[in-house]
Amino acid sequence: MATNRIDRTAKDIVFTVQEYSLFAWQAFANLFSPPRYWTDFMVQADIVGVGSAAIVLLSGFFTGGVLALQSSATLAQFGATAVTGRFVSITMIRELGPVLTGIMVAGRNASSMASELGSMVVTEQIDAMRALGVDPLRKLVTPRIGATIIMLMFLTIVADACGIFGGAAVTVFMNGQDATQYFSEAYEFLHYPDIIQGMVKPLFSGYIIASIGCFYGMRTYGGTEGVGRSTIQAVVTASVLIIFVDFLLTQVLLTLMPPL
C-alpha cells in the first residue's frame, strides 16, 4: 500500500515536471514567432513593473538599511566601518537585490497570475478562448513571461539603488559617517562581474515567476478552492525555485567570473 502511494506520488511529480517543461518551453518559444500580442505585453509590463515598484522600492531601501546597521556593528570591531558602502553595494547588487526583488514579485505577481488564470479556467473562459480560435498560451502566458523577465530586471536595478541609498541613510544619519566616503566605497569596488551577476539573475527569476504562476493557474481544477490551491502552490514553488536557481547561478557565475 505504502509502495503504491510512493509510486503514484513519484509518477505525479515526474508528470508535473514534464508538463511544466513542455508548457514553459512552448510559452518561451512563442516569444520568437507571430502572432505577438504587444498590447497584452504592455499591460502586463505595467502590472508587473509599475505595480510592483512601490514594494520593491521600500523593501530594497530597508534591506540596504539593515545591511548597513548589521555590518557596521561587526566591521566596527575591526575598525573597518569605512567599508560599509562597499559591503552594502556589493551585497545588494550581487545577491540581495535580485533575490529579494524576485521573491517580492513572486508573492505579488505569481499569485495574481495563478489566481487570474485559474479563475478563467474554472469559469471556462480559457476553453472559450480556445473555441474562439485564440491560443491562450500565446495570448495569456507568453506576454506575462516576456513582461516579467524584462520588468524584473528593471525592478532589480531599482531595488539595488534603493538598497544603496537605504544603507547610506543609516550610515550617514544613524552611524554618523561620511556620505562621500560611503558612496565612493560603494562605487569604486564595484566591478562589471558584480553588475553582470546581478542582472543575469532576474532574467531567470522573471521566467520562473511568470511560468510557474501561469502553469499553476492553467492547470487549476476544483472550482474556487482549486484557485486558492493553485495560488499557494505558485507562490511557494516560485519562491523556492528562485532561491534554488539563485544558488546554482551564483556557483556558475562565480566560476565564470571570479570576484576581482
Added chain:
Amino acid sequence: MSNASFLSPARCPEPSDGGTPVIAFSNVYISFVGPAVLADLSFTVAPQETRILLGPAGVGKSVLLKLAMGLLRPSHGSIRLLGDEVTAMTERQLFPLRARTGMVFQESALFDSLSVRDNVAYQLIQERVPDLEVDERVHEALRFVELEHTFAMFPGDLSGGMKRRVAIARALIRQPELILYDSPTGGLDPVTSTTIIELVMKQRDVYRTPSIMVTHRLQDAFMLCTHRFDTTAGHMVPLPEGETDPNTTFLMLDQGRMIFDGSLHELLHTDNAFVREFLE
C-alpha cells in the same frame, strides 16, 4: 424580436458541400479516470441541420461538444469537423478551424474583465479588424440578440439571461459554419429561456446555420421542433398542427452511449424504455 441584418444573405455561410456532413463522429470513445464517459459514439450533422442533444445531467453532453471542437481529445475514434479530421490535428492547427465555428458555453464563459463590446468582438479584435468595422458589427450582433444597449457594459452588470444572449452574439459575429449550444437555457426562468430558444430558432431559420444544441429541458427541445421563426412578424410562430421542422432532429445519450437518433415523431414513438421514461 427585431430582424437583424448582420448576417445578410450574401454573408450567410454556404454549406461546403451539399451532402457532406458538417460534423461526423465515428466510433468515438473517451474516458478520464474510470469508466468511459462516451463510448462507441457515431452520428453526423448535415448542412443546415439542427441536432438537439438530450440526456440526463452528467451523461457527457458537454464533453461531446468539447470533443467536436477539439477542446478534448478522444481516446479513440474519428471526428471530422467541416471536412477536417480533428483527432489528427495539433492544437495549433485547430485554432483556425475553431474560428470557423461558434460555441455558446453553459455558463456563458464571457471574459469578465472585458466589456460586452470587447467580448462580442473578441475574434475580430484578434484579427485586427479596424475599430469602426468592429463597432458596426458588434452593434449588429447585439441588435440580433436585442441587447444593443449593453455595448459598453461589463459582464458583471448583466443578468444570467443577458449573459447567454451576449454569448450567442459572440458566437455568431464571425458568421460561423457550425454553432454548438451547451445548455443555453440551463438555470434560466421560462420567459428568458423562451427568448434564448427564439434566438436559436432565428439563427436556424434565417441563416440556416447547422447546429447542435445540448439541453435537458424537453419543452425547449419541442418548441424548437414545432415552431419556426417568422421574419416578417419578427417572432416565432407555431408550425401547423402535426408538422415539425424537418431539419431539426434529436440525439439522446444515456450512460455514455447514443441510444436515440431520429426525428421528433420517432422520439415520441420509440420503444426504448429509457427514452420513454425520460419523456414522461
